[in-house]
Amino acid sequence: MPSPVPTSPAPLPRPSRLQVGSPISAGNAGQRWSSDLAFLLGHCVQPIVACALPPGAKSGSHEIAITYVRGPAVQVLVLSLELHPRATFSTGVYGTCNVNVQVNGVNASFVGRANGLDGSEALQIPRFGYRRPRPIRAYLDVSGLTVGNTSTVTLQFTDVDSSEGIGSVSLSECPIAVASPVTDPTGEVGIDGDWPVGGNPLWDGGASDPSGFPRLVSQLGKARNKVRRHVQLVTLQDTSYCWSTTATSSGALNWRLGSGGSGTQDPVFTIRPRRLYTVNDANNYKVHYWYRTNAAHDGELTFHTDNGSTPAADTTASLGASTSWVRDSVSVDIPTDADTCTVRVRGRTLTAGGVLYLAGICFVEDEV
Amino acid sequence: MTSLAGPRLTPGRYIRHPDDSSTYWQDGHTLDAGSGQVFDSNINWLVEQSCRHLAMDTFAEPGPMVNLNSVAETWANLSGWDVPEAPVFSASGPDDRTIRVGEISWERPFAHCCGPFVLIADRIVTDNVGASLRDVVVEIDYVRDTAPASELWLYAALSGSDSPPDVVAPWAFARKRVSSGTGQQQYPLTLSVNHALDAYADGATLVSRPAAGNAQVMVQCVVGYLWVAFVSVKLNPTDTPENYVYAINAYEVR
Numbered sequence: 001m002p003s004p005v006p007t008s009p010a011p012l013p014r015p016s017r018l019q020v021g022s023p024i025s026a027g028n029a030g031q032r033w034s035s036d037l038a039f040l041l042g043h044c045v046q047p048i049v050a051c052a053l054p055p056g057a058k059s060g061s062h063e064i065a066i067t068y069v070r071g072p073a074v075q076v077l078v079l080s081l082e083l084h085p086r087a088t089f090s091t092g093v094y095g096t097c098n099v100n101v102q103v104n105g106v107n108a109s110f111v112g113r114a115n116g117l118d119g120s121e122a123l124q125i126p127r128f129g130y131r132r133p134r135p136i137r138a139y140l141d142v143s144g145l146t147v148g149n150t151s152t153v154t155l156q157f158t159d160v161d162s163s164e165g166i167g168s169v170s171l172s173e174c175p176i177a178v179a180s181p182v183t184d185p186t187g188e189v190g191i192d193g194d195w196p197v198g199g200n201p202l203w204d205g206g207a208s209d210p211s212g213f214p215r216l217v218s219q220l221g222k223a224r225n226k227v228r229r230h231v232q233l234v235t236l237q238d239t240s241y242c243w244s245t246t247a248t249s250s251g252a253l254n255w256r257l258g259s260g261g262s263g264t265q266d267p268v269f270t271i272r273p274r275r276l277y278t279v280n281d282a283n284n285y286k287v288h289y290w291y292r293t294n295a296a297h298d299g300e301l302t303f304h305t306d307n308g309s310t311p312a313a314d315t316t317a318s319l320g321a322s323t324s325w326v327r328d329s330v331s332v333d334i335p336t337d338a339d340t341c342t343v344r345v346r347g348r349t350l351t352a353g354g355v356l357y358l359a360g361i362c363f364v365e366d367e368v
Numbered sequence: 369m370t371s372l373a374g375p376r377l378t379p380g381r382y383i384r385h386p387d388d389s390s391t392y393w394q395d396g397h398t399l400d401a402g403s404g405q406v407f408d409s410n411i412n413w414l415v416e417q418s419c420r421h422l423a424m425d426t427f428a429e430p431g432p433m434v435n436l437n438s439v440a441e442t443w444a445n446l447s448g449w450d451v452p453e454a455p456v457f458s459a460s461g462p463d464d465r466t467i468r469v470g471e472i473s474w475e476r477p478f479a480h481c482c483g484p485f486v487l488i489a490d491r492i493v494t495d496n497v498g499a500s501l502r503d504v505v506v507e508i509d510y511v512r513d514t515a516p517a518s519e520l521w522l523y524a525a526l527s528g529s530d531s532p533p534d535v536v537a538p539w540a541f542a543r544k545r546v547s548s549g550t551g552q553q554q555y556p557l558t559l560s561v562n563h564a565l566d567a568y569a570d571g572a573t574l575v576s577r578p579a580a581g582n583a584q585v586m587v588q589c590v591v592g593y594l595w596v597a598f599v600s601v602k603l604n605p606t607d608t609p610e611n612y613v614y615a616i617n618a619y620e621v622r
Contacts, residue, residue, distance in 0.1 A: 002583055005587075007488070007588070007589060007590070008372055008488060009371070009372040009374070029404055032374065032411070033407060033408065033411055036374075036412070040411075040415060040418060043486075043488070043589070044488060046421075047421070047422050047486075049424075050425065050485070050594075051423065051425040051426070051482070052425060052426070052427070075578060076574075076575050076576055076577060076578060078574060078575070085476075109578070111578045112575060131473070131474055131475050131476075131479075131532045131535075132531050133481045133530050135530070139574075139575040168480070168481075170482060170483055170484065172485060174486070174575060174576045174587065175486055175576060175587050176576045176577065176583065176587060177584040177586065177587040179583070180581075204396060204397070204399070206394065213394070213399055214388040214393045214394060215388070216407065217386075217387060217388040217390075217393055218388035220407065220410060220411065224382060227418075229420060229421050230421070231421045231424050231617075233424045233425065255426060257426060257427065257612060257614055258612070266614075267426060267509055267614035267615035268509040268552070268615060269424060269509075269615050269617055270507040270509075270554070270617040270619070271421065271617070271619075272419065272421065272505075272619045274418075274419075276381065276417065277381050277384075278379075278381055339621075340507070342554070
């Protein structure tokens with residue numbers, strides 16, 4: 001029997017018969033567990049990225065790579081992107097482009113209409129002078145991705161006629177309305193809703209059963225370490241528009257936030273950690289980053305964390321030279337003895353004359 | 369209690385236990401109440417800690433904002449950008465969001481709209497019956513120029529619509545006038561929806577599955593949009609201060 005996935009934690013009464021030494025009741029305790037685990041796994045899904053992109057890619061093509069680690073219940077992602085507007089249109093200038101979405105290097109599978117995001121249609125860019133966003137929205141089928149594996153959603157942009165590039169992108173997991181652990185215990189989340197109903201025995205069952213204590217523990221584990229926050233910022237994989245540094249000592253990057261996109265800036269990003277255990281146990285993250293170099297010059301990235309309580313710490317990642325865009329990752333601990341933690345991303349090239357380019361950073365929870 | 373998360377054992381944290389492959393859970397006996405309390409507390413702790421990160425963003429465009437009390441001059445150096453409406457600030461008077469969302473025109477490039485986000489209503493509100501959306505904190509990392517002197521006005525709104533907040537009233541609105549401090553600073557704007565949502569008026573439908581099978585394809589949920597904007601103001605008509613918003617991070621709290 002499919003189990004409904006609630007949109008909030010269960011407003012059920014707290015269990016009243018949990019007396020130590022006695023067998024547990026099948027009454028409201030089991031119902032709460034089933035309901036709240038379904039909420040945690042099926043409805044409390046994660047936003048993946050939501051950011052604006054710099055204008056300027058007026059011709060040619062470029063890619064934007066989004067890192068994604070699939071959550072245990074997620075079947076579909078909702079993708080929403082805007083195209084940069086254009087001020088003037090003259091006779092014969094139409095302002096069109098193509099956008100194709102790929103998942104792990106393969107054309108994406110859409111649920112319903114692709115709305116042109118499969119590259120099959122020339123997309124018309126909007127004209128200046130509007131205020132309400134004009135997003136192009138489509139749903140991506142990610143049910144075939146392995147839960148917990150790192151994937152890449154790529155936006156491939158190609159100018160057709162005087163367009164201005166992608167203006168903003170938002171990607172978010174979609175919640176599910178019901179779970180079907182009985183029909184698919186392996187692929188579906190949650191617990192058989194019949195199991196904890198009062199009057200039914202709370203049996204222990206086996207690891208692959210849709211109910212029982214092992215099932216309860218496995219779903220609890222997924223809610224703890226397979227539901228992963230994403231904290232992500234992306235930009236164009238184009239050396240003219242991405243973030244960069246030519247310095248040989250570690251410092252702020254050119255984030256293209258200054259006048260004319262020049263200079264260096266040192267933005268402070270804020271992460272609110274999920275405190276699972278004590279204040280001495282960090283929230284484990286893995287930060288994925290897309291980078292390239294201008295030639296055979298290695299680079300280095302430093303992630304500086306500071307929450308004002310735990311001593312500030314640097315995590316350094318060595319970046320091997322690569323003249324094509326590659327993704328790598330390093331583990332970063334976010335301390336939990338304060339409500340929030342600031343992060344600065346700094347970098348350098350190891351050789352004079354080298355340039356380190358960066359086109360995406362994505363902090364993904366990595367609890368074990 | 370500020371949320372629908374249930375009670376937790378003291379001290380509040382996730383209590384470690386054998387994993388699902390352990391024979392501890394498969395001995396043919398009923399579950400004892402002590403283990404049940406651990407289950408219950410752990411689930412409630414995960415609910416309590418389930419607030420999410422919504423957005424990480426920068427204002428990559430247009431770079432610094434200068435000279436805003438001379439609008440045409442301000443925007444003339446932003447090649448291609450339309451000239452926005454001049455802001456009309458109300459530094460004093462009632463803190464009425466219906467007035468203050470209209471202070472600025474919420475036009476690009478100094479306003480961003482992020483989303484859609486699936487929002488969750490599990491925060492107990494005291495001035496109404498029921499639960500409301502989790503608060504959203506918008507942490508803004510900015511640089512204020514003090515030589516020459518200037519002000520920076522920061523705005524954020526949480527809305528059920530992607531229409532600008534002065535067109536469709538947002539669920540929550542906050543702003544900050546930065547007139548002191550120098551250099552790079554951070555300020556959190558907290559968006560708090562202090563009324564229970566109307567499940568019919570505030571709901572939306574998203575696709576949840578690629579095919580029906582044994583489950584529904586569509587899902588009902590609360591979908592929201594986050595608007596963030598900033599305006600820079602020079603205090604002397606002849607000055608050219610440069611103010612920046614470097615980074616925006618938005619996350620849920622209760």
